[in-house]
Amino acid sequence: MINHRGPEFAALLRSLVERIRPFFGSSGDILFFPAAGTGGLEAAVVNTLSPGDPVLAVTIGAFGDRFAQIAQVFGANVRRLEVEWGRACTPDMLRAALARWPDTKAVLLTHNETSTGVQQDLPALAAVVREHGALLLVDAISSLGAVPFDADGWGVDVVITGSQKAWMVPPGMTMLAVGPRAWEANSKAKMPRLYWDFVAMKRSMERGQTPYTPALSIMFALDAALERMHAEGMERIFARHARLARQTRDGLVALGIALFADPAYASNTVTAAWLPEGIEWRALSKLLREEYGVVIAGGQGKMEGRIFRIGHLGAVTDRDIAGVLRALRDALARLGYRPGTTTAHPRPQLALV
């Protein structure tokens, strides 16, 4: 560890901010909080809103629900635009919701919904919000760093990401970009805040410090990760993620497995698929973990036991994905699944690509 009130830390902080900035596509303020990504979502809400503010929460899965819940807990007047899990919100749906609730002060959006493997068309959705004039807060926790993002160009006011996703760093730090409209809202926002206070963090970071002890070891790791990321190059990182996502989807379909997400909005960082009929989630995950050293994720919330998810973001290669698909094929066969068998699932029109 180093003294977080000393000159080494000030230099590290400055360097991290400037090297992570291009991934946000933001000329605004970059703030780091020691917290999980959920803390970043809470920070975005309490720094820009007041109790009673009308908020439109677009929720397409478990993390959209969480974002909405935070706003509600802190007293916002939350209206929900709920989209069926596995699908994305379209510009028309968003336009209709804003027409129904024209007093909307802020829109909460999930860029990449980890629970369903859906990546929304953020430039198109942001354009609708900009037309309306509301503030736009975007959960980009599981997308930023892996896919292109242009906060300034698209008009996103607060962007939230988390250290353990595309950044390849242990969990424990959330990083945010805060634009000028968000600062304007911040000056009037009355939700209570101290730990998450944007103004205190900004003032302190401008002096090369933080208001309280920063997540130093996570910053050291981010320092190494950003070096690696800039060596690979942003465009190449984005292309690799797109390629690995395609490889994952194609591999699953070749095994006869039905994809969960609408193929038009399939995520480049995580793929969700239906569990084949007769395959039990616990048995599959145990077998993969114990005998193949492969850890995949189950379904969250209402999709628990019905879908499984493969993450492909950060330090992942083509060979990793091939290995996972091979392990999955073998494990499924041992559990009685025969490749090519048609799987039963309640929404074939989306799943069969």
Next chain:
Amino acid sequence: MINHRGPEFAALLRSLVERIRPFFGSSGDILFFPAAGTGGLEAAVVNTLSPGDPVLAVTIGAFGDRFAQIAQVFGANVRRLEVEWGRACTPDMLRAALARWPDTKAVLLTHNETSTGVQQDLPALAAVVREHGALLLVDAISSLGAVPFDADGWGVDVVITGSQKAWMVPPGMTMLAVGPRAWEANSKAKMPRLYWDFVAMKRSMERGQTPYTPALSIMFALDAALERMHAEGMERIFARHARLARQTRDGLVALGIALFADPAYASNTVTAAWLPEGIEWRALSKLLREEYGVVIAGGQGKMEGRIFRIGHLGAVTDRDIAGVLRALRDALARLGYRPGTTTAHPRPQLALV
């Protein structure tokens, strides 16, 4: 990293809770949040209080002020018992304050005030609070793990500590013990909370998980630290800290430097001392850092540039302290200070031990 929704993590979490528990002296719930210690203070406040609740904040330095400020920001009716920096609150002072404000619902106390090097007599202060009946929330961030603590025996309702202090672990996790009276208060507490929600954290931890991604790498480090701490033994750890604190104070006095804290309440984890007259803080800290590899801390808040502080908690040995004192002696001499010179400071009656 490991899957934080998998069986390895559940086993790690259980093991950390049970091995850290004896240091709290608590049979209550132990909760871990990915955050700095300030987050733990905020969690304690928002989980036990409602806006308008009368709160007595006992503040003896910068961290006591912060605890008070959190309660105020979230709408508590905060009354402050402010004690001169360098001194501790006495049971009589606390009794008088509670007699003046008999409607006090909760008392906020700092066990060890890092900004002044004062460790309060918590058993005596807790007894006064128990007599009165108010809830007792204690900031033990920079004491727990280094000095004896008995939450159950003393009657402390919420205890807060932080990973980067006595635990010898990188910053980024705050650990709390929550007792039965705090849970009772929690069921009625109306301050808004989601990230810090005790109930969600408790329920999730009971299933071997956390409501959102935990600070995994910090937990791995805590795992190693607790193994080391139990090998050394709690009593030996406490004795070592007492010895190192004495060695630090004796060494400073031998250099003719005046101690800042009331000697009756000198901290076992950090020692504050007056900067000798004519010695400039920035010059001293730069020289120590650059030429001796020694990092000491300056004063905080109103004591900036007037005092300096030496931390002696965690992985520190007698030899480390001797080295720091030698470096300090040499650096001070190079800056023109002569050992034995009487130093000018505004409060000699406390400083001359």
